[in-house]
Amino acid sequence: QKEVEQDPGPLSVPEGAIVSLNCTYSNSAFQYFMWYRQYSRKGPELLMYTYSSGNKEDGRFTAQVDKSSKYISLFIRDSQPSDSATYLCALVGSYNTDKLIFGTGTRLQVFP
């Protein structure tokens, strides 16, 4: 079983739609949950991260962690064409915070 599973997509939505991106994981030791955004032919950049369970909101983006289900989500409200990118979840345990475990990434396309 992979440590992190993420649907590769692609996910194609119209502008203004609510987007839901998800990852599941197997190791309950993970404590930090990150979402990286990667534009085509660029390096990943951190979008937001949460510690342990709960929600975190930043503008149009909301990250949600459900540790009991080992399930993390990223919601994008009022999606824009500029949100078109690959979104990678990344997890790390508190015991070894330099070792990121990445999901495979979900490619999102928002069309006007």
Add this chain to the structure above:
Amino acid sequence: NAGVTQTPKFRILKIGQSMTLQCTQDMNHNYMYWYRQDPGMGLKLIYYSVGAGITDKGEVPNGYNVSRSTTEDFPLRLELAAPSQTSVYFCASSYSATSGIYNEQFFGPGTRLTVL
């Protein structure tokens, strides 16, 4: 600040050739990392360094070597290139990974390598 810079942007190698991918950061980060990204496979850690003179293997180190003589530079060496090393390589850096605290990793723009 330029952040994390990588050279070259693109390279085509023949099987058996060798090359060095360069990575430099100007944020005074003590941790540096090398990842490879294959289509549909996410990023895999090749090597990392916690400071000058200290390096350690990641998940997929075979076929690669690293050195860290300065805080700023972390070159990745490919010896005897193979088609399986065709990938996009990303360098990243962060402040020290204090136990229990996550510190953001900042990524460079990547090097696209093709081995034919």
